[in-house]
Amino acid sequence: MHSIFKPLTEHIHFTGDLKTDIQQFLTLNQCSETAKHCLDVGAESRRLAGMFNADPVAAETAGWLHDISVVFPNHARIDAARQLSIDVLPEEEKYPMIIHQKISKVMAEQIFHITDEGILNAVGCHTTLRSNSTLLDQVLFVADKISWDQKGTPPYLIELKKNLQESLTHGAFTYINYLWERKETLKVIHPWLADAYEELRVNVQLV
Template identity: 75%
Template sequence: MHSIFKPLTDHIVFTGDLKTDIRLFLEANQCSDTAIHCIEVGAESRIIALMYNSDPTAAETAGWLHDISAVFPSNERIDVARQLQIDVLPEEEVFPMIIHQKISRVMARDIFNINNQEILDAVGCHTTLRSNSTLLDQVLFVADKISWDQQGKPPYINELNRNLQKSITHGAFAYINFLWERKETLKVIHPWLKEAYEELKDKVRLVS
């Protein structure tokens, strides 16, 4: 485990139950709201995985883990990423919040001993998605957008749910398209999001 994680874990007695330990970890590091969000996203991921024949246990696990990097404030995340030898894109420099997906991926592996590559990859792209996304990537991406961590009802939720009835890819694209139509208002356009938009746009068009 990287030394940067030691102060976050030394005061915790882990139980060996992943769901319990993720909650303990987040609550012990003053991220109780994130703990609730992660558990909710895990539950939503399981539901969506069952709808689309994805592995429900892997999906739930990815949901529990996706935001564990919330323990690092946004203004520290670029420095944290560099210490962890994570590749930092220019867009992430401008908007550090967005690199939390990559940090969560490393934390899932190093703190919680997750070695399932598909789970790690889904955690690592849950905010932006990516090109050549897997079924699990899309399940977690959509679940996170349904169980969002803001107040009120997501402005895109009706369109997302309507498209989710067609396919998981339609559901994922509905959210990306929502952002794309408002891209002038975004702080950055992450290149992974742009690549996912271009790819899924064509896939959705072919299936529709």
């Protein structure tokens, strides 16, 4: 485990139960609201996995883990990413919130000993999605957008749920298209998001 994680873990007694340990890790590092959000996303991921024949355990696990990097505040994320040898894109340097997905992936592996590449990769793209996204990637991506961590109801939620009746890809594209239609208002357009938009735009027309 990288030394950057020591101050975040040295005061925690890990039980070996992943759900308990993630909740404890976030709560004891003053991120109790995120702990609740991760539980909610885990539950929603499991529900979507059942709808679309994904692995429910992997989906729930990815949901629990996806935002664990919130323990690093925005202003510290680029430095943390560089210490962890994570490739930092110009868009991430400009808007550090986005790089939390990559940091969560490393933390899931090094702190919580996750070895399943499918889970790690889903955690690593849950904010932006990516090209050639897997079933699990899309499950977590959509679950996070349904169980969002802001106040009120997501403005895209009704359309997203309606389009999920068509396919998971339709649901994922609903959120990406919602952003794309407002891209002039976004601080940055992450290249992974742009790639996912172009790919899913074609795919939903073929389904």
